[in-house]
Amino acid sequence: MTDLRARERVFDGIAVSPGITIGPAYVHAREAIEVEERILEPDLVEQEVASLHEAIERSERDLNKIIAVTREKLGEDSAEIFEAQRLMLFDDAVRGEAERCIRRDRFEASYALHRVMQRHRKILEASGNDYFRERAHDLQDVEDRIIRHLRRGRLISAVDPSHIVVSENLTAADIILFSRRGILGCAMDYGGLTSHVSIMARSLGVPAVVSLHGLAGSISTGDVLVLDGLRGRVVVNPDDATLEAYRKRKDRFERLRAEEKSLVHLEPETIDGHRVRLEANLELRDEVSFVAEYGAQGIGLFRTEMLFLVEGRLSVSEEDQFRIYQAVVSAVAPAPVTLRVLDLGGDKLLPVAHREHNPFLGWRGIRVLLDKPDLLMPQLKAILRASAFGNVRILIPMVTDVGEVRQVRALLARAREELRSEGRAFADNVPVGVMVEVPSVALLADRFAAESDFFSIGTNDLTQYALAVDRGNDLVSKLFRDLHPAVLHLVRKTLEAAKRRGIPVSVCGELAANLRAVPILVGMGVDTLSMSPVYLPGVKRVIRSMSKEEGQLLAREALESDDADEVAARLDRWLEEHGCGVPFLVDSRNGH
Amino acid sequence: MIEREVTVTNRAGLHTRPASMIVRTAARFHCDFFIHKDGYEINGKSIIGVMTLAAEQGAVLKLVLDGVDEAEAADALAQIFEDGFGEVK
Known part of the structure; x- marks a missing residue:
């Protein structure tokens, strides 16, 4: 527990959502749920079945919220994983089997559910395929969610609004539910600037620092933290001088x-009259409103990965992409929009197990797209079509060789041909950048x-x-x-x-x-x-x-x-x- | 009762999203629906069941349908397999 004389410790990570906040930590441990085998008195069995049903319904309500916010912020595709979890709640292999197990063995609901889910997980874990082995986590998520509700020590209500949530790794779903409780900030051991949860934190305005390696395991709920979402730092048990300094820093930041x-x-002009353009990096369609709100002069980088970052799904149709690009381009026209073609690989791991020993020196960015024209062509065509609605530029990621630029230009020429024969409109001379x-x-x-x-x-x-x-x-x-x-x-x-x-x-x-x-x-x-x-x-x-x-x-x-x-x-x-x-x-x- | 052989054609296999497509499609029909793979049988109306098949690209599955609307169900399900669940092949 918190030692009043506890030593101040500093953890450096990556700032992903700005803000400075000071408050007690809430350590959110995903794996901490333990279940024990407990046999019920016969007359309690039906009550236990009813509790299971109620916990499943509460879990469904959680998931409904998560699905609604995910859909709004990230789009339909990203919500699908949670839709699948919702299906699992009412799956006979979950609800039905757990219910039968309670009645037959007189197990407590959480233990019955655990046994049932464990059996399903074992099957997945026995698969020779990394992807399916990892899906065992989805089952674990569903199990944890239901068990938390069974214990009423509900995951979310356990978080006091004035806490900083600390975890090894939160999901986008977690941060959506936490932000609704009005948490102060969020600190994670893993994650990067463009991971789902970071984008969500920025979008929801929750100050956040990620990649803090080892923070969650070395503090307790209640420890006082300073979270500096400007420079990417967390101070644990700050002493009086540090606290004082950070209070000033926080005031200063808030005044600014x-x-x-x-x-x-x-x-954006220097005192001697030199102008610089200031543009916005966006990744979600509904972030377009930020362009006006923050006075951006265009979208300098629209990352398209979010469209594709759906479990295992790499094909978003030309039509679906076009609709999104068109919406973004028309919303800010005539200001320019730079659309970067899919930049997968490296840290943005391909969803399907494509493990490389050294992913940063491996198959990523344009290398992937040139190997897979079935991904690149629909995207180029969708971008060209959007160019009819405003000022569009195409950006090629992870280029290392001039030949790659030429190849993309050749594919673009082919995309224009195809669009012409389909009678589609597009702007001439869409700029191509590297x-x-x-x-x-x-x-x-x-x-x-x-x-x-x-x-x-x-x-x-x-x-x-x-x-x-x-x-x-x-x-x-x-x-x-x-x-x-x-x-x-x-x-x-x-x-x-x-x-x-x-x-x-x-x-x-x-x-x-x-x-x-x-x-x-x-x-x-x-x-x-x-x-x-x-x-x-x-x-x-x-x-x-x-x-x-x-x-x-x-x-x-x-x-x-x-x-x-x-x-x-x-x-x-x-x-x-x-x-x-x-x-x-x-x-x-x-x-x- | 009818049986239909299908092949998993999408690159990623029957992961969460295709599994959920199969289950949601099957739920529209009254007939019973089972999937056989390598002597293993699961309830095709259960997402957990479908996921635990761990069927990868190239896997051959047997769809077994039994009930009043088995023919329509078989067609609808065979179609989504054929389309590779709208994913990259």
Whole structure:
């Protein structure tokens, strides 16, 4: 339990939804449900059957909520997994068998259910196929949900509204139910910026930090936490000085947040009149309203993975895709929309077991699509059709070789042919751009610029490939520095080649939303910064507080430095002096 | 009673979503519905049953239907197998 003198501990992870929050932890343990064999008195049997039915009905109500929110936020396809769980509740192999087991063996409902589900799980686990072995988790989810209701220690009501939920791994469903209870924030051991649950947290406005390796196992419910969803940090048992510092940081952030409304309608222009475009990274159709709300000038990156991230399902028809793209494109027209073709693989694991020893160096992005034209062609056609309704650009992910760009262009030509013969409308000359996220592209940016209409720099992957650091790996994650001079040199090389060819460059990785990086990127001449909409006002404030010249100076210093930490410290001071930062007051003591 | 042989053609096999399609389709009919695979028989109206078949791409299944509307049910079910559940083959 909480020791009053407990030592302060710091966990660093990835910030996925902004906000600073201080409060007690609620540790949500998914696997903690234990059942014991207990035999009922004969006269209690019918009552137990009735409890089972009631728990199943309550579980159904949970799932109905989850299905409704998932459908609204993520679309019909994503809700299907929960639809399947709902079917399981009333499956004779679940409800019927458990009921028979209660009557026959006089087992308590939770034990009867556990026995029944265990038997089904064993069959799945015995399968030689990874995918089916993992489906045993779906059965476990259903079992846990029903048992929680049987115990009335209901998963959700156990969470006090003023808690920070901590877990090894939450699902999108969990965060939907938790957010309805008004939790303060959410911290997870696993997950990344673009995992389902992170996207959902941002969309629901719940401050969140993920990839905190080992946090959940080392704290107890009730421990006081500081959750910093700006820098991706959780402090356990903060001492008085830390608490004081974070209260200030929180106030400061909230003041800045409150002022941000007034920034929405202002131009992203430096004090010496240099304009930068600010655009939004989106992944869900209904996020389109954020474009106006946060004053974005377009959609700089529309990730299409969410459309496809449905269990095992890789084919979304051209028609279904078209409807979504068309809705997004028309909603913001004439502002531009950059649609990135499916970027699966790597951390965004293919749904079907396609395990690779080294997925980040494996089958991902355009490599997958060129191998599977049955995935790429319908998408290209759907995007082209949407181009008739506004201003569309196509972005190719994970390019390493100029030949890949040519192949995509050839397929695009074929897609246009097909559309023409089908009598479909589309815009001529839809620009085709390349993601700069592998050093080979930055190094040969001249040649890529000759084949591309624009560049979009994906800083997370570029950093990981340039520095050979997997940020999810605790042993080396400290070496992941997106302001590393080597990364900045690759960005500069990309920009120089693009300027010579006269093509625009945007930065759409996390770096674009990193306030420290903004003066440098603007100074180096980036045309567009694209990020999750919530970060836009803060970035605009930085742009409006700097001059291009100042940015150039800071960029030169950063490029010449040989120490990424020094660069970061220098930029923190600059932000502070210009009233743009939310200073990390506790940093001096905690290392970086 | 009628029997119909079908093949799992989609790449991912009978995972959660196809299993739920099969069960929902079968629920529209009154007849009993069983699926046989490698000497193993499950109730085709049970999603757990269908999932525990763990049928991968290429698996050959025997659909066994018995009841008033068995013919329509067999056609409807054979059709969704043929379409590969609308997924990549």
